[in-house]
Amino acid sequence: MATRSKRSISRRVPGLERHEVTTQIVSTSPQAPSDLIYETAALTPGQVAAAVALARSAQREWGSNAFARANALRESANALRAKSAEAAALIVREVGKPIIEARGEIARAIAILDYYAQAALDPIGEVIPPSVPGVLLSTRQAHGVAGLITPWNFPIAIPIWKAAPALAMGNAVVIKPSEYAIGCARFLEELLATTLPANIFTVVSGLAETGQALIANSDVVSFTGSVGVGGKVVAAAAGRGIPVQAEMGGQNPAIVLPDADLQLASTHLAQAAMGFAGQKCTATRRIIVVGDIARLNEVSEALVAAVESLSPADPSQEGVVVGPLINSGAREKFVAAAQQATAAGGKLLTGGKVLERDGWFVTPALFTGLEADHKLMTEETFAPFTGVIGVRDVATAIEVGNSIRFGLTASVHGRDLEALLRVARELQTGMVKINTPTAGVDFHAPFGGTKDSSYGQREQGKDALRFYSITRTITIGAGTRMFE
Numbered sequence: 001m002a003t004r005s006k007r008s009i010s011r012r013v014p015g016l017e018r019h020e021v022t023t024q025i026v027s028t029s030p031q032a033p034s035d036l037i038y039e040t041a042a043l044t045p046g047q048v049a050a051a052v053a054l055a056r057s058a059q060r061e062w063g064s065n066a067f068a069r070a071n072a073l074r075e076s077a078n079a080l081r082a083k084s085a086e087a088a089a090l091i092v093r094e095v096g097k098p099i100i101e102a103r104g105e106i107a108r109a110i111a112i113l114d115y116y117a118q119a120a121l122d123p124i125g126e127v128i129p130p131s132v133p134g135v136l137l138s139t140r141q142a143h144g145v146a147g148l149i150t151p152w153n154f155p156i157a158i159p160i161w162k163a164a165p166a167l168a169m170g171n172a173v174v175i176k177p178s179e180y181a182i183g184c185a186r187f188l189e190e191l192l193a194t195t196l197p198a199n200i201f202t203v204v205s206g207l208a209e210t211g212q213a214l215i216a217n218s219d220v221v222s223f224t225g226s227v228g229v230g231g232k233v234v235a236a237a238a239g240r241g242i243p244v245q246a247e248m249g250g251q252n253p254a255i256v257l258p259d260a261d262l263q264l265a266s267t268h269l270a271q272a273a274m275g276f277a278g279q280k281c282t283a284t285r286r287i288i289v290v291g292d293i294a295r296l297n298e299v300s301e302a303l304v305a306a307v308e309s310l311s312p313a314d315p316s317q318e319g320v321v322v323g324p325l326i327n328s329g330a331r332e333k334f335v336a337a338a339q340q341a342t343a344a345g346g347k348l349l350t351g352g353k354v355l356e357r358d359g360w361f362v363t364p365a366l367f368t369g370l371e372a373d374h375k376l377m378t379e380e381t382f383a384p385f386t387g388v389i390g391v392r393d394v395a396t397a398i399e400v401g402n403s404i405r406f407g408l409t410a411s412v413h414g415r416d417l418e419a420l421l422r423v424a425r426e427l428q429t430g431m432v433k434i435n436t437p438t439a440g441v442d443f444h445a446p447f448g449g450t451k452d453s454s455y456g457q458r459e460q461g462k463d464a465l466r467f468y469s470i471t472r473t474i475t476i477g478a479g480t481r482m483f484e
């Protein structure tokens with residue numbers, strides 16, 4: 001069995017300078033690693049600079065006509081709608097996302113394109129009372145070229161939720177997708193080539209070097225991915241003095257209050273923790289149960305039953321909620337985490353095993369018995385790996401929930417509205433969900449976290465339009481000329 005499902009190979013190529021090598025990106029299916037999805041060369045920094053230069057010259061006309069942009073975005077939504085089934089099947093095949101979620105991802109991407117097609121015609125400024133006779137205006141206009149760096153886990157929706165507002169405001173977009181989702185990115189590039197002018201939406205394939213070259217040439221940068229890489233992206237963009245936003249990891253808490261409806265809460269929590277094999281930034285990673293030991297046991301039993309009902313299987317089958325991990329490295333990390341949990345005195349309530357079949361499948365792991373400040377509780381494993389922790393009172397639950405460096409999202413489960421609202425208010429996350437899973441936020445609401453989970457302005461909704469544009473102030477003088 002291969003040890004890596006996707007690989008990059010550096011090799012010398014005839015015709016290139018002696019010092020130049022190409023890196024080959026190979027994307028294969030996580031459920032069937034012998035299934036090759038796409039293979040392509042990584043772009044060199046010089047090639048990235050050339051792609052951005054083409055985008056910059058195409059942007060001038062694109063940025064000058066909001067009606068043309070609105071129409072092109074609406075056509076893009078229609079083009080994706082017409083290819084929904086093909087797009088969903090490609091997501092399943094390339095990243096192992098369960099088909100029901102893949103369909104949801106495409107529906108979200110279409111809705112986003114429709115929303116920003118409308119938003120392209122929103123007001124772009126204000127009229128301000130001037131201090132001297134005349135007119136004082138503020139208007140918003142595009143930065144130029146938006147450099148977008150995206151992860152593999154929402155291979156169509158994340159590129160679209162960055163690109164659509166950037167395009168609506170008149171920017172050209174150059175995107176460096178994850179090497180694990182290059183097939184989906186190429187699909188999108190080909191689709192949008194039929195609805196957008198040339199060089200307005202360009203994909204540059206590659207790894208870190210290609211991503212850094214994109215930052216070095218763009219006018220505004222938006223990143224989604226891990227916290228380690230996000231720090232480097234923010235530093236590079238800030239070093240150039242260009243606007244940057246970064247959406248990164250989470251270690252999201254769910255607080256189960258003593259009066260929570262156990263059946264409802266355990267179903268929500270199992271789905272939020274283990275759906276898509278826990279490979280969402282918004283997945284529930286820490287379940288904090290308020291009450292005595294009897295309550296902890298009762299909640300744990302309900303959770304084990306709910307998690308065990310989600311058996312991992314081929315993600316293309318209807319009804320499957322848990323597919324494989326993205327690659328062998330992710331599976332090794334998961335196995336190591338399960339071993340570390342038991343070595344540190346924790347107990348696996350269920351799961352934590354490799355499935356003996358083709359693909360990177362594991363059984364979703366629920367564990368308990370680790371201190372709240374143990375590394376496995378405070379750092380993201382990005383797998384179906386969730387800890388259960390018992391606390392005596394609500395104040396401690398909030399303290400534990402807030403005790404880590406991440407602050408993306410949280411959920412709270414119970415019946416007493418006053419208590420739910422108080423906990424929601426005191427949790428220090430960018431998003432809070434009440435009696436609903438941590439995963440998922442409407443596409444037209446602001447999306448983002450606090451602390452190390454996010455940097456810069458929120459994504460989605462109207463916030464995104466502000467991020468992808470700059471304010472200019474225009475003063476028109478009047479009343480200085482003398483009339484007879």
Ligand code: NAD
Nearest residue numbers: 150151152177178208211212225226229247248249250281
């Ligand atoms: P990753 O950080 O490994 O890669 C993200 C992107 O950055 C890829 O395109 C990658 O090629 C590129 N990259 C890697 N090194 C780079 C560098 N030095 N400079 C520039 N670009 C570089 O993340 P991933 O494994 O693709 O995705 C999983 C991570 O993304 C998880 O941590 C998850 O929590 C996070 N995520 C966050 C959100 C959110 O909105 N907060 C959404 C989805 C995923």
